[in-house]
Amino acid sequence: MxxxxxxxxxxxxxxxxxxxxxxxxxxxxxxxxxxxxxxxxxxxxxxxxxxxxxxxxxxxxxxxxxxxxxxxxxxxxxxxxxxxxxxxxxxxxxxxxxxxxxxxxxxxxxxxxxxxxxxxxxxxxxxxxxxxxxxxxxxxxxxxxxxxxxxxxxxxxxxxxxxxxxxxxxxxxxxxxxxxxxxxxxxxxxxxxxxxxxxxxxxxxxxxxxxxxxxxxxxxxxxxxxxxxxxxxxxxxxxxxxxxxxxxxxxxxxLSFGWNWFALHLADGSDVMLYDLFDSDGHKVLTSGTVSTAAKGAVPLKAGEIELTPIGRWTSPDTKINYVVEWKVKLPSGTYDIKPFVENSEFDAHQTTANIYWEGPVKVTGSFEGQGFMELSGYDRLSTAPGRK
Missing domain, CATH: 2.40.370.10 (AttH-like domain)
Structure with a gap:
């Protein structure tokens, strides 16, 4: 108009x-x-x-x-x-x-x-x-x-x-x-x-x-x-x-699940994708992922080969949603600490998709250093953050 x-x-x-x-x-x-x-x-x-x-x-x-x-x-x-x-x-x-x-x-x-x-x-x-x-x-x-x-x-x-x-x-x-x-x-x-x-x-x-x-x-x-x-x-x-x-x-x-998702570039040249699905009560549903290397190509990970431990949380001052933004990740290749570059990486998408999620860059330290991105979705539908149950 x-x-x-x-x-x-x-x-x-x-x-x-x-x-x-x-x-x-x-x-x-x-x-x-x-x-x-x-x-x-x-x-x-x-x-x-x-x-x-x-x-x-x-x-x-x-x-x-x-x-x-x-x-x-x-x-x-x-x-x-x-x-x-x-x-x-x-x-x-x-x-x-x-x-x-x-x-x-x-x-x-x-x-x-x-x-x-x-x-x-x-x-x-x-x-x-x-x-x-x-x-x-x-x-x-x-x-x-x-x-x-x-x-x-x-x-x-x-x-x-x-x-x-x-x-x-x-x-x-x-x-x-x-x-x-x-x-x-x-x-x-x-x-x-x-x-x-x-x-x-x-x-x-x-x-x-x-x-x-x-x-x-x-x-x-x-x-x-x-x-x-x-x-x-x-x-x-x-x-x-x-x-x-x-x-x-x-x-x-x-809408039937939320997820913690990681896309990581490690210093040894490997690429790691992990996803951790949880239900509306915050209980784990499925954990899986893929490690890609030049030598072996894409290797899928079994649930037992991935250990995700919540370490630190951040509460949005705008929405009051509590996110798990720091993690310890244990894989067959080693143990890694994942922390955000900027804690306040919340994306309020109410105008377009009627949801709120956390999406931002992360630093990786531990067995290998690296960097990547983390996405936390579905937390807006929970009363308790995943990892507390």
């Missing part, structure tokens, strides 16, 4: 009272539309929560007739680069995070995510945050729209929304956004192998079975080489660094 800054047209001071009433009514339209969109997405999640999530049919094992095998085997296998593109699943997201270095020695952390929910309406959301690691100052932005604002590509995606762009053609990606007076513009390329996550005893790479919550496709490009620039305080700053990329989709219920 357009307006006239000089007070003419429908909003002119020379209009009669009837026009003034129409002006007052129209002023409520944008927020009402926002509420409708958020409610539509919320209704989608409620529908997913109230029904049994989609399940793959059981198959009989050829080696042991009559014995059911994993549900993921009934689904089409991961197929890249075709699966880089959007799917018709209930939920899907493309996600980037990284710590960027400037030639001055300054460092900046960012994350960008595109979410697509297929419910009563198709709904696309973009989230972005940039943290100045020198000052601890954090900038964030979010955008939403109905439909799918992506150009059709043979082997990728091209989301363009409110002047932002998140695009990929094979292993070449572009991320651009302006928000809160800062900007981010990166070109990324991946020369390494894609990591297709799976359970340790699974024969279907790229697929994870969350039990009654559904099944998800999931792969990563752990170390995309990024070059570009950011703008902070009116200064253009060339930056570079390793960026983690995730793509996940499926008919799974995101």
């Amino acid at each position: 357009k307006t006239d800054d000089k007070g003419k047209g429908y909003y002119g001071r020379y209009r009669r009272r009837g026009s003034s009433r129409r002006k007052g009514w129209r002023a409520y339209v944008p927020p009402l539309l926002a509420v409708v969109v958020v409610l539509a997405v919320g209704l989608y999640f409620v529908q997913m929560s109230d029904r049994e999530p989609a399940r793959a049919p059981s198959l009989a094992s050829a080696d042991a007739p009559g014995k059911p095998i994993e549900r993921t085997a009934a689904l089409p296998p991961l197929n890249l680069p075709a699966d880089d593109a959007p799917h018709a699943s209930g939920m899907e997201w493309w996600y980037y995070n990284g710590i960027l270095d400037a030639k001055t020695g300054n460092r900046y952390a960012f994350h960008v995510a595109v979410f697509v929910a297929n419910g009563l309406v198709k709904h696309t959301v973009m989230h972005v945050a940039l943290t100045d690691l020198q000052t601890g100052r954090r900038f964030s932005g979010q955008s939403r729209t109905g439909g799918l604002p992506s150009k059709s590509t043979a082997s990728g995606f091209d989301f363009r929304q409110d002047g932002w762009q998140v695009a990929a053609d094979g292993s070449a990606h572009v991320v651009q956004a302006e928000f809160e007076g800062v900007s981010l513009a990166l070109k990324l390329n991946d020369a390494g192998p894609v990591v297709a996550h799976k359970a340790a005893d699974s024969a279907t790479p790229g697929l994870l079975d969350f039990g009654k919550s559904g099944i998800s496709y999931y792969y990563s490009r752990p170390r995309m080489a990024a070059q570009g620039e950011i703008q902070v305080a009116g200064r253009q700053i060339p930056v570079s660094g390793d960026v983690w990329f995730d793509h996940q989709w499926g008919d799974f219920d995101v």
